[in-house]
Amino acid sequence: MSECCFLLPNLQISIFHRNNFPHRNFHPSISLSHRSKLQSFRTSFPTQATSTSSTPMDVQRSEESATNTHSSSPMKLLFVEMGVGYDQHGQNITAAAMRACRDAISSNSIPAFRRGSIPGVSFGEMKLQIKLGVPHSLQTYLDIEKVKSVFPYGKILNVEVVDGGLICSSGVHVEEMGDKNDDCYIVNAAVYVGY
Template identity: 40%
Template sequence: MLNRAARLVARSRRASTTGATSQEWKAAGLGAQWAPPETTLNEIVFVQAGMGCDQHGTAGASKAATRACRQAIEFNALPYMETLLRDRGYERGRGDMLLKVEIGVPEDLVDSVSVEDIRAMFPYGRMLPVEVRAGGLDFQSGRVVEALGDAADRAVVAVAAVTVGF
């Protein structure tokens, strides 16, 4: 059995299946980058939670997890972040902010979450290792849609906590 750090590293190397928004950010030259391993979050500026659901949770929990991250950030703006970081000597502004993401998904789906997909949900910043752990919810959706790949009557809910700072 892999220890927690090894699982985080293995998860970070999985192939990404990003959504339309992250493709738009990529085309615009945006996208969060992985922070160096020794990076620590010292000052917290913003914390937000989000929830995401995949009503056809047969392919793991990545879709629900990315939706949770998106919900956590999509109705928020940090207009002063650029000034705050530059005033403290960070030359890249928002590009230097740190992102800490914690995800809760049903226990049997923890290893199914692609942290590359999670990273792709953020347009800028330096991403600390994404922590995925048991939490969230799964339930019967009341239907099986074989045309969508459903093999069972299962929906998956993920919760995300996104912390921004430097």
């Protein structure tokens, strides 16, 4: 039987394992000193996941990414919507990108802007940044203005197109649907919403 022991100030928790590796029927027996202090410890400290093995460089990277994905942008980020769009027939990358953006925004509602839930921020101050993952060879065929037309409101600050998405076979070539071949185009979208 092996023992795993956690030491906290004025508190010791020991978990005894029957084997070195817990298995499906594992039932640990927990020995507690100062049981009442464990309860107060649980309620008085917020839970936060931390990594004890992170290097200073890892911490710096995570802090940079946590502050803002677009650190140079004049936008306070509230949330990010993500979507995927396909064009299975017709080989139209713009149609796939528009579907990806619709997918990103279609299952969300943003009442905060219209109801004035953010102090000092009016509905007209909603801002969007759009990032599209598009296969490199198709990026020149993408009509950005048509993609922008998907968004009913919000000032679009920029549309960034990066290598991504996918070209794969749809499994069938249907000339009646405008197919030139059996290619299916897939685009990924991330929509950053803020003010």
